[in-house]
Amino acid sequence: MLDIAKSRNLYHRYICDFLGPRRLDIEDDHYDAIACCGAFSQGHLKDDCFPELIRIVKPGGLICIAMREEFLHTVEAYRGKLEPAMVALERKGCWERMARNIVPKYFREKDGVVFMYRVLAQ
Template sequence: MYDKDMETDGYTGPGKVANVLAESQGDRRDIRVLDVAAGTGLCGEELSKLDFCNVDALDASQDMLDVAKTKNVYKNFIKEFLGSNRLGIDDDSYDAVIGSGLFATGHVKSDCLEQLIRIVKPGGAICLAIRENRLQTNEGCKDLESRMAALQSEGLWQQVSREIFPAYSSGDDGVVYLYTVL
């Protein structure tokens, strides 16, 4: 049902972040990727189409993870809430993190960024997408870009690109960010 709703809304975020990540990577088969706020696995499906074979899913909802399991695109499933809390994932565990839709109202807030940086290896990539209007309307994300800039000033990561793209969902534009962890 959720996937059908997203399809009806014209949700293109998962395909966009998967393509941006793919363009930044070499041989994708061995790259270890974590799909954060993976939900039902829409990003995982897009990554699979692009030859990413070593992808894990993280989500706070077991019901969503159960749906994601049926898609056979993930190796491991991690049921944890993504926030300022320390995730039960070792430092430098992943080559990349990907996420789309995680910053929706009532979901993940910008205070998760430090955790994402911590679990990605130096030189690894973090690729995230958000509906552009959420940057002004979502209480948990109004400071997203200033927080991203502060983490860059602290020398934790470097922005590679920030791209506004049309038709993220329901006709609204999206923004996709690509960062390299330092």
């Protein structure tokens, strides 16, 4: 995908890295928004990436996470962990939840859940 994007010369910078607790080579408060669709799944991102997402989004910016709702209960890395981690960061004043919506038939017959957070000034 990066090669395709590069061939179209659409962006100033192309990054291939792992998103997790380690600091990315991206400035603080750099992006207006981040959208994650399909990034939270078995063997994919974990809740330890939330502080890094918050760090690279400008205060007032949005972080949208869309995923299959069942993964909140069936994926070991998320069961009883993902939403509590979101709430903990909200209580710390890092972000505020704007929405948590269930989307019927998000993937075939499976429902989805979309979280929308606004990053707060640190």
